[in-house]
Amino acid sequence: MKKLCGPRAGLRGFTIIELLVYSGILVVFLYVLTDIFTSVLDMQLSSQTASAVVQDSRYILSRFTYDIGRANDIIVPASLGDQSSSLTIQIGPSNYTYAAVAGDLTLTDALTNAALNSYGTKVSNVSFRRYGNVNGKHSVRIAFTLTSTTQRANGAEVQDFQTTIGLQ
Structure with a gap:
């Protein structure tokens, strides 16, 4: 018969210290992964909000350029130097x-x-x-602000735009 020496002889397992060390390493690893994941999500949100503002601004400015370029007349604002919150142009009838x-x-x-x-x-x-000359072709100065509806950690994306487009 074989006699065992001490109470733990032949038993396998972890000590409390080993378990605490492994648990600590696991917690640090999970914290780092969570931090990286939230940073990636924040960067994606920031990119999407900036992209929405840029895409809308390009479309709006292109639409103004196209429509004013083919317009026959500017109805509102009515007179040279007038400013209005709306623009009415005549294209054909x-x-x-x-x-x-x-x-x-x-x-x-x-x-x-x-x-x-x-x-x-x-x-x-x-x-x-x-804008324009009395007997010449007239132009319109357009100004507007685009704000993203999605809120990032540091606030919404806000950009101001201003351009001048003339009748052809």
């Missing part, structure tokens, strides 16, 4: 009106009423000022 309504930049004609910005942005501080 139809009038097109741009205005900010409840955070959306809307384009209204005889048949439709459509928002030019996406659900990811809000439009504010919209203004239109008419």
Whole structure:
């Protein structure tokens, strides 16, 4: 018969100290992974909000350039130097009106009423000022602010835009 020496002879397992060390290492590892994961999600959110503002601004400015370039006349603002919160232009027999309504930049004609910005942005501080010579072609200075609806950790993405577009 074999005699065992001491109470733990031949038993396998962990000591409390080993268990605490392994648990501590696991907690630190999980904390680092969680921190990396939240940083990636925050960066993705930041990228999406900036992208929404940039995409909407490109579309809105392109639409203004296209429509004003083919317009026959500027109806509102009516006189040189006038400033308005809406723009009405005549293209062929139809009038097109741009205005900010409840955070959306809307384009209204005889048949439709459509928002030019996406659900990811809000439009504010919209203004239109008419420029030009008395007998020459007129231009419109357009200014507006786009704000993302998604809130990042450091606030919403806000960008101001201003351009001048003339009749052709």
